[in-house]
Amino acid sequence: MLQLARFYSLARTKAIHSHGAPFRPEYALKCGLEIHTQLNTKNKLFSQSTNSATSLVDAPNHHTSYYDIALPGTQPVLNLEAILFAMKLSLALGSQVNSISQFDRKHYFYGDQPQGYQLTQHYRPFARGGKINLSKELDDIDESAKEIGILQLQIEQDTGKSHYTETDKDVITLVDLNRSNVPLIELVTKPDFSDIKQVRAFIKKYQNLVRHLHISSGDLETGAMRVDVNLSINEYARVELKNLPNTSSIINAIKYEYQRQVELISVGDTSSLMEPETRGWTGSSTVKLRSKETTIDYRYMPDPELPYINLAQDVISGVRGLMPQLPDDIMRMLMKKPYQLSLKDAKILTYNSNQNDMYNHEALRSYYLDTFREFSKLAGERSNAKLPTNWIIHEFLGDLNKLQIPLARAKEILPPPVFAQFLKLLHEEVISATSGKMLLFHILENFKQSNCQDLSIPDFSKLIEKFELHAINQVDPQELMDLCNDVIAQHTDDTFIRNLVTGKKKSSLKFLIGQGMRRSQGRIKANEFEKKFKEILNIQW
């Protein structure tokens, strides 16, 4: 790795402890966010290097071209994919894409800044305006609705990374330029946030949006998304908070800084709050990094060789045509008729949690919607919306996780029309829920045992026949009587019976019904058992 002498230090100050004090109305918080998002384009912003800055397995300085290390004589060539991604984000936020934007050089020296400047969009940013709407319904905020305005979006280069290591003799800085020249979008919000919940909701929503648009991994942990906070209280000077690696540090830093300023204001010691300053987060407290006097002049200059980004209206409307349905719209659609999903289930189908290898939310959503449609066709008007939800989102996914079968594979033997037939069997009570669970698991388990190679579509009626899973409509009274007597003999004693019959412990009946269901493998319905047990035990309540 490239090396240089240490040139970084973080002043430490005494920590003040936040007591988790609540936000107080007499100290109004005003807060805005600056979010840097790495775009997951194939190549870097101005070179052909592979863009995989967050890949931890890669050797340092592996993803670098002559341009990325700023060799003399190299030139930037704009990656148009980054422009497309920026347009998608701008349109999703309702921002006004500027027909002409330009790149400017922001100058400062640093070991991980090989050109001595960063290409950004200072004078004419890519887009202005736009908003994200938060709601109590979808985002768990206190207000019924809250709009967070967007000031602007700009495209810029990421810098390299500096690693500080201490040896016996010295502290050195190691420089890794894999991240250098990775495309970033900087988004600046208006100072519209007035409490922590809104900040948390916004970050989550924005993160999901960039994932939804497939323009970024949106991960805070890898630095693919980085959040700085601007904050002020009661019109005192603005403080910028940096070095916030994850949501909890963002939240805790705001809490801490709020508390710190409130304490200063309440004792009248506001001299340090008159001038803007930049503070870092140590993990437990905020510390001053620099104030206005030490702010450097970045000497912004329009880049003299990159052409303007000149976007014709038909290009913008063309991209508009490529836009997917946005998450809030999807959520609202799923929570309305005919689907009527719960908030939790709708989120499973809408938000990318990046946590499951077996499926992604988009594939699952389209599987759900397709199956729902097929099922509605088969079952007609009176089809039960709960069936596809429960059986796909809960039962089916549970089986896939248990058996470690990717959705994409399972879909080969259970395409939506076939799954819809299965649902129809349940809907028409051809099989009971218990039998259905068994049958579904059996089909998937067999598939897994064939190493997902046996792609024959399951024949439900044959399997039902084979395992005798038919729900019994005409119950043989003798069989039912025998079963019930058996259950009573095996699972009860005198006290149990007395408590049940007198109504002292009514829930015991459920237990007996459950045992009966199990013995009949679900073929006999619960209400048949209930009737019979009451009859045998002479239960009057």
Next chain:
Amino acid sequence: MPLKRSLKESIERLSSFQSKYNIFTSINPSPYSITNKKGTKETLTGCVASIKDNIVTKDFPTTCASHILENFKSPFDATVVKLLKQAGVHILGKTNLDEFGMGSGGVHSIRGPVINPLYPHEDKKIMGGSSSGAAASVACDLVDFALGTDTGGSVRLPACYGSVLGFKPSYGRLSRFGVIAYSQSLDTVGILSKKINVLRKVFHTLDKYDMKDPTSLSVELRELIEGNKKVRRPLKVGIVKEFSHESMPIGFHRLYLSLLEKLINLGLEIYPVSIPSVKNCLPIYYTLSPAEAASNLSRYDGIRYGYRDSELDIKDGILFAPTRSKFGTEVKNRIILGNYNLCSDAFKNNFIKAEKLRVNLIDEFDGIFRFPNVLTNSKGNPDGLDILIVPTSSKLPGSIRDFEEEEAKSPANSYINDVFTVPMSLAGLPSLSMPLKEKTPIGLQVVGQYGDDSTVLDFVESIS
């Protein structure tokens, strides 16, 4: 002459010129490149060339005549070098220059000044810069042609002082990929030669779109320019009033008038013309170019290549100061001036204003030319001119001592040398400096509208 004797003589000649005039920063005396086997009539195969040492080459170090890039060797060839190699050209060496192309005397080099070979027996005279070694290599007949770079006159002025042809094509025609940036909005690869037909062949070899250079003239615009070409008879030639011909060197007027007479005899029409913005050109140039230079030279921190202070990266809290203190005085001057122009307080008053005035200048040029400008969408003035003729320099090459003394008084003294060449750089116009008399450092620029390089070349060929 047997090859062995010819080789020996050539090597002796080369090393004698090198020690006398300090032309090269590095030389590769292969048998091919020093026996000076000329190209055939149609192709450049076998031609010998020199490359200015701010254009990167795999086979030679590239130093920009700067301490900062000592021992730097590029892992790739500039596009123009690649194209020449593909055409079978032999590269004799890399030529000396003013550090990073900054200077008009050819004296600001870590390798020492280039000496003007037109004055072998006198006090050492300047070659003119910054493509000083390029002009000297051509003047001494060591090469068939040389590649230089021209930001504000850096090909044309030394060509004039060496009494050779020096051509700065339209901005964007020749790829800048691999040309170490001084001021990208102005930097242009230029060609120096004694023969117009060689110069033309080199131009045609290099005149190609390059996707690696974001300022390369696109294929579409090249085609548009071709489509705009039609026979213009009689050719209309303009003399610009604002380029004062007072205080011109002795001998200039007689040579100039005889050329005009020749043009009239050839049936060309000559008109006086006014371009008022010309008076703004030096302030515009010395606002924009140092700002770009300060920015471009920020990358020289020593971490990844080039010179590095072996002990320190940081001094008095300032990153890279120990390393960057090794820039030469002129480069440092321009970095300071450029950073001043970019400071947030000065930016609006200086940089933005200079950019606006630059646009005004281009508009004025568009107003007087008959040929359309494909970059500005100017349709061309139907009654306009085809060619301008402008002196290259108001001075003859002075002694190195005088030049350095003048500059010591004020760096701005040498900036005035660019007064005739800078306007075409700011407007990106094709401009060819041609000697008015053999072995005489008096030159005249032939200037065409943007993209109309072929008219410039045709004109020079017709009067050569």
